[in-house]
Amino acid sequence: MLDFSRIIRECFWDIDINESEIKAIVLGDDFRKTQFLFEKILLNSTKMFNDLSLFDEKKLKTLLSRMEVPHFNSEYVFRRKNLAEVYFFNSELLIDELKWVA
8 A cells, every 4th residue: 555645755845746646647658757756756765665566567667777877876876776676576686785695
C-alpha cells in the first residue's frame, strides 16, 4: 500500500502536487514528467523500493536504464540507482562494501 501523503511530503516538499497528479503522471505518456517523478522518488523516498513499485516493470526498467548519474551528489545517486536495479531486476551489485566476501 502506497502512502501518497508520505511520498508528497518526502519527495515533493518543493512542489505543489497531489495524489491524483502523481497517478496521472504514472499512467500518462509524457516521458519527461514520468522521469521527473521517478527521479524525485528514487532520490528522496525513505521507502524507495515500495514507492518505485508505482511504475510497471517495463517503464521502471526504461527509467533506470536511461537515468544518467549527475556529477553533483554522484555517489549517492549511483548507490540508490544500483540498489533499485539489483532489487527489481537482479542486476549486478556494484557497491563494493555491500558485496558478499567469499
